[in-house]
Amino acid sequence: xxxxDEFRDPELIARASEEIDxxxxxxxxxxxxxxxxxxxxxxxxFGLKDILPENIELIHGPGCPVCVLPMGRIDDGxxxxxxxxxxFTAFGDMMRVPGATGSxxxxxxxxxxxxxxxxxxxxxxxxxxxPDKEVMFFAIGFETTAPSTALTLMSAKKQGIQNFxxxxxxxxxxxxxxxxxDSPDMRLDGFxxxxxxxxxxxxxxxxxxxxxxxxxxVTSGFEPLDLLQSIVMLLRxxxxxxxxxxxxxxxxxxxxxNCAALKVMAEVFELRxxxxxxxxxxxxxxxxxxxxxxxPWDAERRYSVPETRVADPKSAQCGEVLxxxxxxxxxxxxxxxxTPEHPIGALMVSSEGSCAAFxxxxxxxxxxxxxxxxx
Amino acid sequence: xxxxxxxxxxxxxxxxxxxxxxxVAGVRRKVQLGLLSEDMPIKGDWVLIHVGFALxxxxxxDADEQMRLLSMxxxxxxxxxxxxxxxxxxxxxxxxxxxxxxxRPN
Numbered sequence: 001x002x003x004x005d006e007f008r009d010p011e012l013i014a015r016a017s018e019e020i021d022x023x024x025x026x027x028x029x030x031x032x033x034x035x036x037x038x039x040x041x042x043x044x045x046f047g048l049k050d051i052l053p054e055n056i057e058l059i060h061g062p063g064c065p066v067c068v069l070p071m072g073r074i075d076d077g078x079x080x081x082x083x084x085x086x087x088f089t090a091f092g093d094m095m096r097v098p099g100a101t102g103s104x105x106x107x108x109x110x111x112x113x114x115x116x117x118x119x120x121x122x123x124x125x126x127x128x129x130x131p132d133k134e135v136m137f138f139a140i141g142f143e144t145t146a147p148s149t150a151l152t153l154m155s156a157k158k159q160g161i162q163n164f165x166x167x168x169x170x171x172x173x174x175x176x177x178x179x180x181x182d183s184p185d186m187r188l189d190g191f192x193x194x195x196x197x198x199x200x201x202x203x204x205x206x207x208x209x210x211x212x213x214x215x216x217x218v219t220s221g222f223e224p225l226d227l228l229q230s231i232v233m234l235l236r237x238x239x240x241x242x243x244x245x246x247x248x249x250x251x252x253x254x255x256x257x258n259c260a261a262l263k264v265m266a267e268v269f270e271l272r273x274x275x276x277x278x279x280x281x282x283x284x285x286x287x288x289x290x291x292x293x294x295x296p297w298d299a300e301r302r303y304s305v306p307e308t309r310v311a312d313p314k315s316a317q318c319g320e321v322l323x324x325x326x327x328x329x330x331x332x333x334x335x336x337x338x339t340p341e342h343p344i345g346a347l348m349v350s351s352e353g354s355c356a357a358f359x360x361x362x363x364x365x366x367x368x369x370x371x372x373x374x375x
Numbered sequence: 376x377x378x379x380x381x382x383x384x385x386x387x388x389x390x391x392x393x394x395x396x397x398x399v400a401g402v403r404r405k406v407q408l409g410l411l412s413e414d415m416p417i418k419g420d421w422v423l424i425h426v427g428f429a430l431x432x433x434x435x436x437d438a439d440e441q442m443r444l445l446s447m448x449x450x451x452x453x454x455x456x457x458x459x460x461x462x463x464x465x466x467x468x469x470x471x472x473x474x475x476x477x478x479r480p481n
Contacts, residue, residue, distance in 0.1 A: 038377050041448065045447070045448055116460070117460075118458075118460035119427025119461055120426065121428070122460075122462060141377075141426075144377065145425060147410050151428065196377065196379055222444055222448070223447075251433065251437050254431075258411075261410045264409070352377060
């Protein structure tokens with residue numbers, strides 16, 4: 001009962017859920033993927049799957065940057081940082097993520113200078129204040145965070161700050177969606193498009209999904225009502241036999257994205273020919289690297305990188321869960337060997353990973369009773 | 376990292392064209408405005424902040440709603456920790472003198 005008061009408008013929620021009931025064809029099973037990890041978290045937090053009819057299945061997508069980062073990249077970053085007079089900086093989300101040689105926090109305990117920053121701009125500031133040290137920012141994230149890293153690199157170059165570099169792990173969302181659609185064991189009816197990534201890239205990059213693959217896409221906000229409305233919009237398209245890109249999150253997402261952010265990304269980054277995604281394997285043109293014009297600030301060129309490869313344990317079925325073929329609890333390790341405290345697989349390491357979200361919210365009281373009590 | 380935090384621009388920093396001071400639930404911090412260079416916010420505007428960079432302008436109503444959403448998602452403490460963290464820890468364990476003094480609420 002606690003959560004119902006927190007909803008902006010329970011009546012609107014009830015109405016949207018009735019509309020979903022009305023629009024869905026009982027003889028059909030719908031599989032809708034929410035691409036973004038923030039949506040996955042919200043869906044579990046609000047118990048939305050309990051509001052939806054049983055024949056509407058939400059599949060959790062690859063949009064959790066911490067989860068899809070291959071373990072070996074963490075080891076590579078920490079191997080660079082272990083040398084004397086170096087400072088390793090990263091967002092707090094990264095600190096507990098294990099590499100084969102331990103997490104950044106464990107390396108800190110062993111003497112590496114590891115610092116949490118909340119912004120790449122602060123990593124640059126640390127470099128300016130520690131001219132006798134070399135400061136590396138371990139950059140992760142989709143297009144939501146990549147522009148901030150880019151602008152920070154432009155600022156480092158402009159100010160001529162030589163003791164700063166970026167170990168770039170930025171990835172792009174669209175090739176991951178393509179890899180999932182190309183997967184032979186995958187069948188999806190439509191996509192709830194990412195919210196904040198779309199603030200930067202806009203809605204056009206999803207048009208091929210509608211045009212070439214015949215799947216509707218609706219970029220969505222994060223409120224329960226936003227997500228339910230997005231499902232209504234998807235069902236309307238499916239019922240009409242249409243496939244187009246629609247924007248439910250107009251209050252934040254401009255159709256063309258953020259041009260200034262796209263420009264700084266293009267100035268600093270180019271596509272890597274391929275990049276490994278934890279759970280999905282190598283995906284071509286799916287990640288960003290630093291352009292030649294910024295080579296002095298590229299940690300991968302400045303230092304020797306061991307290029308560590310760490311395979312996930314064969315018993316972990318992260319790839320299948322990531323592609324929506326298995327539900328988190330169907331993995332053999334779920335909740336036993338693999339928990340948020342001791343993550344073995346990719347999807348348990350961050351609160352936005354589908355396994356961690358499922359683990360944390362599985363036992364939450366369903367909203368069905370709450371909603372029907374109000375209606 | 377994926378949090379979108381709403382803040383009100385309360386000051387544009389002199390001499391730094393792409394830096395502004397935002398206020399989030401009474402806490403003031405410097406944020407970067409360079410990603411809004413094509414539609415620069417002015418004092419009194421509301422923005423959504425990601426990793427210390429304002430990424431989009433929003434209405435005051437949507438800023439309130441976003442704060443509510445963070446609270447519903449159980450992320451409000453994490454968001455405020457992030458905001459307080461902007462510009463902090465730059466000197467290692469000590470918090471940053473410069474930013475702290477500038478960003479003290481009224």
